[in-house]
Amino acid sequence: MMEGEMDKLINELKVKIIDTxxxxxxxxxxxxxxxxxxxxxxxxxxxxxxxxxMMIEKDYGLRIDNKELGIRVFASLKALAEYIHQNRPETxx
Amino acid sequence: MRIFVTSLGIISPIGENASQTLAALExxxxxxxxxxxxxxxxDPPLPSGEIRSxxxxxxxxxxxxxxxxxxxxxxxxxxxxxxxxLGVTTGGMPASELLLKNNDPDPEKFRYHGTGTVAHYLAxxxxxxxxxxxxxxxxxxxxxxxxxxxxxxxxxxARRVLAGGADGLCRLTYYGFNxxxxxxxxxxxxxxxxxxxxxxxxxxxxxxLEATAYPPAGAxxxxxxxxxxxxxxxxxxxxxxxxxxxxxMRKALAGAGCAAADIDYINLHGTGTPDNDRAEARALQALFxxxxxxxxxxVKGALGHTLGAAGAIxxxxxxLCIVHGLLPANTGCRVPDPGLQLLPLSSPRxxxxxxxxxxxxxxxxxxASILLGKPAATAAPVQIKNRSxxxxxxxxxxxxxxxxxxQTLAALRDGAGISGMAPAKAIMAGLxxxxxxRLKRLPRMALSLAIAAHSNSGSxxxxxxxxxxxxxxxxxxxxxxxxxxxxxxxRFTSPTDFIGSVHNAPAGQVAMHFQAKGANITLTDGDYAxxxxxxxxxxIAHETPGxxxxxxxxxxxxxxxxxxxxxxAGAPTFSDGGCGLLLQPTDAAMGLRIAPLFLSNDPDSDLxxxxxxxxxxxxxxxxKKYGAVFAGIPAAxxxxxxxxxxxxxxxxxxxCPVIDYRxxxxxxxxxxxxxxxxxxxxxxxxELPAGLxxxxxxxxxxxxxxxxxxxxxxxxxxxxG
Numbered sequence: 001m002m003e004g005e006m007d008k009l010i011n012e013l014k015v016k017i018i019d020t021x022x023x024x025x026x027x028x029x030x031x032x033x034x035x036x037x038x039x040x041x042x043x044x045x046x047x048x049x050x051x052x053x054m055m056i057e058k059d060y061g062l063r064i065d066n067k068e069l070g071i072r073v074f075a076s077l078k079a080l081a082e083y084i085h086q087n088r089p090e091t092x093x
Numbered sequence: 094m095r096i097f098v099t100s101l102g103i104i105s106p107i108g109e110n111a112s113q114t115l116a117a118l119e120x121x122x123x124x125x126x127x128x129x130x131x132x133x134x135x136d137p138p139l140p141s142g143e144i145r146s147x148x149x150x151x152x153x154x155x156x157x158x159x160x161x162x163x164x165x166x167x168x169x170x171x172x173x174x175x176x177x178x179l180g181v182t183t184g185g186m187p188a189s190e191l192l193l194k195n196n197d198p199d200p201e202k203f204r205y206h207g208t209g210t211v212a213h214y215l216a217x218x219x220x221x222x223x224x225x226x227x228x229x230x231x232x233x234x235x236x237x238x239x240x241x242x243x244x245x246x247x248x249x250x251a252r253r254v255l256a257g258g259a260d261g262l263c264r265l266t267y268y269g270f271n272x273x274x275x276x277x278x279x280x281x282x283x284x285x286x287x288x289x290x291x292x293x294x295x296x297x298x299x300x301x302l303e304a305t306a307y308p309p310a311g312a313x314x315x316x317x318x319x320x321x322x323x324x325x326x327x328x329x330x331x332x333x334x335x336x337x338x339x340x341x342m343r344k345a346l347a348g349a350g351c352a353a354a355d356i357d358y359i360n361l362h363g364t365g366t367p368d369n370d371r372a373e374a375r376a377l378q379a380l381f382x383x384x385x386x387x388x389x390x391x392v393k394g395a396l397g398h399t400l401g402a403a404g405a406i407x408x409x410x411x412x413l414c415i416v417h418g419l420l421p422a423n424t425g426c427r428v429p430d431p432g433l434q435l436l437p438l439s440s441p442r443x444x445x446x447x448x449x450x451x452x453x454x455x456x457x458x459x460x461a462s463i464l465l466g467k468p469a470a471t472a473a474p475v476q477i478k479n480r481s482x483x484x485x486x487x488x489x490x491x492x493x494x495x496x497x498x499x500q501t502l503a504a505l506r507d508g509a510g511i512s513g514m515a516p517a518k519a520i521m522a523g524l525x526x527x528x529x530x531r532l533k534r535l536p537r538m539a540l541s542l543a544i545a546a547h548s549n550s551g552s553x554x555x556x557x558x559x560x561x562x563x564x565x566x567x568x569x570x571x572x573x574x575x576x577x578x579x580x581x582x583x584r585f586t587s588p589t590d591f592i593g594s595v596h597n598a599p600a601g602q603v604a605m606h607f608q609a610k611g612a613n614i615t616l617t618d619g620d621y622a623x624x625x626x627x628x629x630x631x632x633i634a635h636e637t638p639g640x641x642x643x644x645x646x647x648x649x650x651x652x653x654x655x656x657x658x659x660x661x662a663g664a665p666t667f668s669d670g671g672c673g674l675l676l677q678p679t680d681a682a683m684g685l686r687i688a689p690l691f692l693s694n695d696p697d698s699d700l701x702x703x704x705x706x707x708x709x710x711x712x713x714x715x716x717k718k719y720g721a722v723f724a725g726i727p728a729a730x731x732x733x734x735x736x737x738x739x740x741x742x743x744x745x746x747x748x749c750p751v752i753d754y755r756x757x758x759x760x761x762x763x764x765x766x767x768x769x770x771x772x773x774x775x776x777x778x779x780e781l782p783a784g785l786x787x788x789x790x791x792x793x794x795x796x797x798x799x800x801x802x803x804x805x806x807x808x809x810x811x812x813x814g
Binding site: 021022023024025043046047048050051053054057058065 | 272273274328329330526527530531581584585586587588589592
């Protein structure tokens, strides 16, 4: 994937995360893609992860249904974007 | 005076009565099978604890299951129970969710929706005219109901109580727990090293509890004590070390004057989820320390997690263990998790048991432990204490269409209206937006009310226990969960909304905010939930020295309220709100006080009016004590309520102002809670504001206020100064 496409996916995910988790006081630009996604500055916990699992299955067709995979995928926004890119059923050109 | 289990009834996926259940436990039968009750979008359908025999379709499954267990428990007993206490989480949801899925607009079809309707259905069928209480504390509901029943008996307010829990399988819980990844696709295997979760089940268990000095003939077991605590840690996950669970077990032992070494068998909560089983195992390690653990097992690998029924089913199974000397196997567990240091029974064992400890834990960090003993075993006799159930009011708050307490009172002084929906600004006044980002309207209201009541008390001490009353629970969460489910062909849901949809979620938030680790009980029953919460607080709050937070609230929801609440449906304005009261149990006859005095499920009998007059001390006392009567008459039972009020006024010879307060607050289930908060302020000031008394301020002449609940139930609460 091109650098630009990755940025696009990351930005798309930022908006979805803010919307899904009702992070009303967070701006997309305020999310660091490399930072710890869960237990970090955003204040996300296991319930938020489950909420994101639903969103990712619904919007990207990917099921994350075990803890080990979840820990890896939700390590950071970048890790999440990479996982989606590598595994989504209809990878974009 | 001791408390005995004299009879019981049980229906679960392994048996439809006590003898079938016993036979199934003897052979370690497993009742789990792929769900067949409704089409499952999860393929293959998840193993579930479903009751396969046909249930009558005229009422929701929860109601049918509760009645089957209640009839078995009451078989051979001629007199109806003095009171019914039922733990329920889904209530009429098995029927309601289908109606909602089909966009059925007929409110009449939702008449069994309310969680409180299950207990009333039993009361009607059995002719029970006393208090009928509904507990909704998620998966500990059935055992918390037993605690309230025990305290009701100890207070002398009842001699025989029918108590237990019931829940029917429905999409809400099936998909909800699955969205939390808490369901084991291979079926529950509690304490197994490969366990991945629970299996959602359904069932009911009802116990007849009697208070007598000596074991009555045929007594099955003695209730030695019930301990309740709250983790105040997380909305859905247990405390990782099982701190609250350990404390609940310690409370039960202390209440009975027993030591851990006295326990012969532990009937575990053991749902099969990795976290729950680990927390329970750690709690037991802490409790037993260097002592060897007694025999222990969970029956949830055999019958699934029956949610609101689970605590009562565990208690009923424990009674069967005592009666028949049978310790059931921990079905489903093949290789015990070496990390847990807990080796549950791999096969049923026959041996006499005298003392059994049984657990039930639930969302909101709610923990309950019951200690049951063989009736012959000696235990310290319990004396009836004619304790006062009165509370000193340390702080109060309310939310109405006018705003917070100060705004509401200002509006009433100016003769302006206070009906309508509580403004978001007033609800959010004491809350931090990001801290409540996952909370919708009802938990925000409850938290806001609790924080305001605490802050206006000026007390540095935070409450120990929390009692929450709600007529309908979190409607926004329930609606959003179901509408997302149904709009995605039952494929997607919101885990957050599922956690928020349990009726006790708001009380769990309050507990976390204040680190309130004592009893945390949510009562729910349409228009009388506040009174039930206050009544239950009066029975239980004296157990710990701390203060108690009593909150009641309901939210208006544009889709669900008109379907569920017949009084609100026809009202000219959409209203909601509630109140918070920081209270301290008191025996003193001075200072600002609130006391629950009367709760009856028999509104139409002359005897009820007579009992009410007695509870209030007779006509002369009523005249001396009360400077005003606040009458709560839900619009849906206006004619009946008006007649009841006229009868009361005649019997009491009442000449003080009578305020029909729902005309002022608007129609919503917790309107009586708002009336209580207003009454507290009126008594403090010694007068009624113009807006409450036909535009004329009136003196209370140094007297208190009587808060009467009328209609389907009759309740009385006294506010005095």
